Amino acid sequence: MSNIIEFKNVSKTYDDNTVLKDFNLNIEKGEFLTVIGTSGSGKTTMLKMINSLIEPSGGDIFVNGINNKDVDKIKLRRNIGYAIQGSVLFPNMNVEKNIAYVPNLLNKKDKERTKKAVAKWMDIVGLEDSFRERYPDELSGGEAQRVSIARSLAASPEILLMDEPFGAVDEITRMKLQDEILKVYNKTDITIVFITHDIKEAFKLGTKILIMDKGKIEQYGTKEEILNNPGSEFVKNLIKSVM
Numbered sequence: 001m002s003n004i005i006e007f008k009n010v011s012k013t014y015d016d017n018t019v020l021k022d023f024n025l026n027i028e029k030g031e032f033l034t035v036i037g038t039s040g041s042g043k044t045t046m047l048k049m050i051n052s053l054i055e056p057s058g059g060d061i062f063v064n065g066i067n068n069k070d071v072d073k074i075k076l077r078r079n080i081g082y083a084i085q086g087s088v089l090f091p092n093m094n095v096e097k098n099i100a101y102v103p104n105l106l107n108k109k110d111k112e113r114t115k116k117a118v119a120k121w122m123d124i125v126g127l128e129d130s131f132r133e134r135y136p137d138e139l140s141g142g143e144a145q146r147v148s149i150a151r152s153l154a155a156s157p158e159i160l161l162m163d164e165p166f167g168a169v170d171e172i173t174r175m176k177l178q179d180e181i182l183k184v185y186n187k188t189d190i191t192i193v194f195i196t197h198d199i200k201e202a203f204k205l206g207t208k209i210l211i212m213d214k215g216k217i218e219q220y221g222t223k224e225e226i227l228n229n230p231g232s233e234f235v236k237n238l239i240k241s242v243m
């Protein structure tokens with residue numbers, strides 16, 4: 001498999017605080033990468049470099065083999081979905097319009113095609129058709145999260161970045177959303193990079209798991225590799241609850 005995302009000797013410094021140092025990572029196309037680590041270990045910083053929301057202080061990031069420095073940011077982001085915790089929906093648009101936002105931009109004239117795309121994604125994330133007309137303030141947290149995931153997927157991105165997308169919902173909804181994102185992943189050839197604080201979630205979803213501490217990679221591997229061969233005391237402590 002080929003690498004869809006590559007970090008080469010990446011560093012990031014805020015004032016004199018170095019949050020990433022000599023960071024090297026290859027993510028293969030089609031992978032579901034979950035990222036877990038201590039608070040402040042640089043996970044969000046790393047994620048936001050993929051879609052150029054944050055620029056590295058040193059080193060390079062490549063998406064599909066092209067250096068982010070050489071690419072128009074708008075063009076880059078068209079291909080990369082981004083879902084964050086409690087993602088903000090457009091409050092003045094109903095569910096259908098929220099989801100249709102990007103497809104509408106892409107196929108301006110073909111309204112039927114957009115309508116079909118909205119129906120497909122609502123179905124995949126488990127939203128009944130009757131939600132189409134509702135406005136964001138008429139949705140529960142979990143429903144709003146589904147709409148936001150459907151919206152990020154409706155643009156058919158090749159890469160989906162998710163920063164603790166299920167952090168703000170209750171345990172039952174969270175499990176449902178996890179199952180739904182797995183369904184999406186299994187039905188498409190999307191590559192997902194997913195940050196979580198929940199080690200169980202990291203192991204349930206990830207085809208590969210990246211464990212970070214203080215701006216460095218503690219371990220990167222499959223669930224089996226990490227469980228069978230934890231690379232450090234830090235990893236051993238982290239995985240206690242899933243052993």
Ligand SMILES: Nc1ncnc2c1ncn2[C@@H]1O[C@H](COP(=O)(O)OP(=O)(O)OP(=O)(O)O)[C@@H](O)[C@H]1O
Nearest residue numbers: 014015017019037038039040041042043044045046
């Ligand atoms: N814009 C900024 N200016 C200064 N410092 C920043 C900025 N953004 C992040 N930092 C610092 O960089 C470090 C890494 O932040 P980052 O958000 O990447 O960590 P994280 O692993 O995602 O943390 P969490 O799990 O708490 O969300 C933290 O110490 C944070 O305070």
